[in-house]
Amino acid sequence: MFAYLIRRVLFLVPTLLLVSIISFSIIHIAPGDPAELLLTGPDGVADPQVVEEFRNEMGFDQPFYVQYGTWLMQVLSGDLGYSYMTDQPVSKAILHNFGATFKLAVASMLFTLLIAIPGGIIAALAKDTWKDDLSRFFSLFGVSIPNFWQGYLMILVFALFLDILPVGGYGDGGDLYHMILPALTLGTSSAAVLMRLMRSSLLDVLDHDYILSARARGLPEYIVIGKHALKNAFIPVITMMGLSFGYLLNGSVIIETVFAWPGIGNLMVSSIYSRDYPMIQGTLLFVAGIFVLINLLVDISYAYLDPRLRYDKRNN
Amino acid sequence: MIKGIINRSILIGLILIGAVLFLALAAPWLAPHDPQQTNFEQRLLSPSSEYPFGTDHLGRCILSRVLFAARISLFIGASVIGISFIAGTMIGSISAYAGGIVDEIVMRFVDGFLAFPSMFIALAIAGIFGGSMTGLIIALSIVEWTAYARVSRGSVLAVKNMDYIAVSRMMGGRAPYILRHHILPNITSPLLVLSTLGMGNVILAAAGLSFLGLGVSSAPEWGMMVNEGRLFIQSAPHVMFFPGIFIVITVLGFNFLGDGLRDIFDPRDTKQRWRLF
Numbered sequence: 104m105f106a107y108l109i110r111r112v113l114f115l116v117p118t119l120l121l122v123s124i125i126s127f128s129i130i131h132i133a134p135g136d137p138a139e140l141l142l143t144g145p146d147g148v149a150d151p152q153v154v155e156e157f158r159n160e161m162g163f164d165q166p167f168y169v170q171y172g173t174w175l176m177q178v179l180s181g182d183l184g185y186s187y188m189t190d191q192p193v194s195k196a197i198l199h200n201f202g203a204t205f206k207l208a209v210a211s212m213l214f215t216l217l218i219a220i221p222g223g224i225i226a227a228l229a230k231d232t233w234k235d236d237l238s239r240f241f242s243l244f245g246v247s248i249p250n251f252w253q254g255y256l257m258i259l260v261f262a263l264f265l266d267i268l269p270v271g272g273y274g275d276g277g278d279l280y281h282m283i284l285p286a287l288t289l290g291t292s293s294a295a296v297l298m299r300l301m302r303s304s305l306l307d308v309l310d311h312d313y314i315l316s317a318r319a320r321g322l323p324e325y326i327v328i329g330k331h332a333l334k335n336a337f338i339p340v341i342t343m344m345g346l347s348f349g350y351l352l353n354g355s356v357i358i359e360t361v362f363a364w365p366g367i368g369n370l371m372v373s374s375i376y377s378r379d380y381p382m383i384q385g386t387l388l389f390v391a392g393i394f395v396l397i398n399l400l401v402d403i404s405y406a407y408l409d410p411r412l413r414y415d416k417r418n419n
Numbered sequence: 420m421i422k423g424i425i426n427r428s429i430l431i432g433l434i435l436i437g438a439v440l441f442l443a444l445a446a447p448w449l450a451p452h453d454p455q456q457t458n459f460e461q462r463l464l465s466p467s468s469e470y471p472f473g474t475d476h477l478g479r480c481i482l483s484r485v486l487f488a489a490r491i492s493l494f495i496g497a498s499v500i501g502i503s504f505i506a507g508t509m510i511g512s513i514s515a516y517a518g519g520i521v522d523e524i525v526m527r528f529v530d531g532f533l534a535f536p537s538m539f540i541a542l543a544i545a546g547i548f549g550g551s552m553t554g555l556i557i558a559l560s561i562v563e564w565t566a567y568a569r570v571s572r573g574s575v576l577a578v579k580n581m582d583y584i585a586v587s588r589m590m591g592g593r594a595p596y597i598l599r600h601h602i603l604p605n606i607t608s609p610l611l612v613l614s615t616l617g618m619g620n621v622i623l624a625a626a627g628l629s630f631l632g633l634g635v636s637s638a639p640e641w642g643m644m645v646n647e648g649r650l651f652i653q654s655a656p657h658v659m660f661f662p663g664i665f666i667v668i669t670v671l672g673f674n675f676l677g678d679g680l681r682d683i684f685d686p687r688d689t690k691q692r693w694r695l696f
Contacts, residue, residue, distance in 0.1 A: 375547075390535065
């Protein structure tokens with residue numbers, strides 16, 4: 104197990120290096136000079152002298168690898184630079200906003216499990232009946248509905264028509280009252296996917312001989328399912344929960360904009376609008392770091408649960 | 420029984436996609452009004468016989484706009500999937516076939532892209548391009564191709580050492596010939612499922628980015644229309660309702676089709692969708 108851990112962590116080094124290159128260079132992907140683009144306002148291109156000064160100050164006149172090297176050294180010492188807009192340290196803004204996103208993601212995850220686990224179990228036990236069809240339809244519907252549109256429908260019904268929940272905002276430090284609508288909207292697609300996974304995982308387990316033998320011994324069905332089958336069926340679901348936590352980050356980009364939730368997705372969108380390059384680079388690096396960390400934890404828990412995986416050189 | 424369900428999924432998918440495709444192609448003949456024609460005397464009208472879906476804040480016919488927008492969404496979806504499919508499959512299968520250091524470098528590169536939550540990187544690229552259809556297609560292709568590279572690589576690795584490949588090689592078959600004639604036919608079914616589900620995901624993501632103002636803005640687009648309608652959600656909810664329902668129908672069609680195809684080809688593969696948006 105220890106050797107596996109070391110190997111798995113060492114594999115991260117080239118990935119993280121590449122992640123940092125992508126995060127840094129993404130602002131250079133568009134044609135044109137970043138300094139000029141940044142200072143071009145509604146009245147057209149800024150004074151060339153000003154552009155030149157800004158370029159010097161920000162280091163845009165240096166060769167690309169020098170800019171990257173300087174940035175990487177700063178990042179390694181924990182400094183992600185300063186926002187162009189607010190002059191606030193990037194790392195501080197990111198950590199502050201990530202707290203709000205984390206809170207929302209945990210709430211969404213709870214909602215996801217509450218829907219997905221009972222739904223998936225019912226669908227598996229009632230395979231090929233109308234209940235199974237219904238769950239299949241809801242899963243497909245859940246991944247097909249655009250989350251921004253769903254968000255506004257929720258606002259329309261619960262905030263404007265019934266007037267029982269707020270239209271958006273963070274409230275008193277992100278209280279439950281303000282969290283319900285964004286959390287439900289964010290959790291819809293992961294609930295849909297996890298419900299399908301719960302169903303297929305339970306069906307897989309029910310195929311095994313030990314279930315047959317448990318039934319042959321005359322155990323009541325609720326013991327066969329509850330004690331023998333579910334325990335094993337949960338393994339892939341628990342692993343996928345870890346991953347879906349990472350994918351909730353994707354949804355946060357739009358949900359946080361719709362509900363004015365001050366999280367990391369919201370920060371990213373506003374930094375894009377204002378072309379706040381250090382903030383864009385820092386946020387990309389941070390979310391990728393979170394993603395990599397979650398994947399690492401998922402892999403380790405998998406290897407812990409299934410020892411065979413530790414000896415595979417790499418998964419293909 | 421199982422067979423019946425599979426066929427039903429595929430059938431539902433094909434009907435929904437066919438309907439949307441028909442509406443998109445026939446938009447110039449079906450649309451009752453010019454989709455860009457503004458009319459300030461007829462702003463935010465509720466659905467009526469003259470305007471079946473009502474009018475928006477500039478007095479434009481929502482039905483006509485929704486129909487023309489179907490063309491944009493299908494075009495973006497098809498372009499992104501086409502680009503990603505070709506680039507990803509080529510890179511993935513060549514990498515697997517070559518093996519060794521080439522494979523190692525390519526896969527590390529793919530891992531680097533997969534390390535990002537896709538929406539963040541698509542948002543950054545679309546944003547840097549300043550909101551245009553080209554920027555949107557590039558942004559979504561950059562996050563989408565890795566899935567095809569991974570799947571085709573895995574499939575090639577699985578068949579690479581089969582006897583019939585060795586025989587073909589012994590008989591003097593060169594690498595491009597073997598890849599094209601013996602390996603590619605074997606990996607089409609997972610890639611077909613991937614691209615069908617991918618169409619749905621890409622259309623959803625493109626609408627999301629356009630909703631944020633980072634996609635199409637010159638022509639009617641569903642996500643952008645929802646964004647315009649959100650300001651009048653209380654007084655005229657129909658403005659944001661109709662474009663959204665069209666997104667649902669289109670994406671649902673591709674997801675039904677993909678789900679049905681997956682059941683036929685590989686009933687056990689339930690994890691694929693997680694890699695997408």
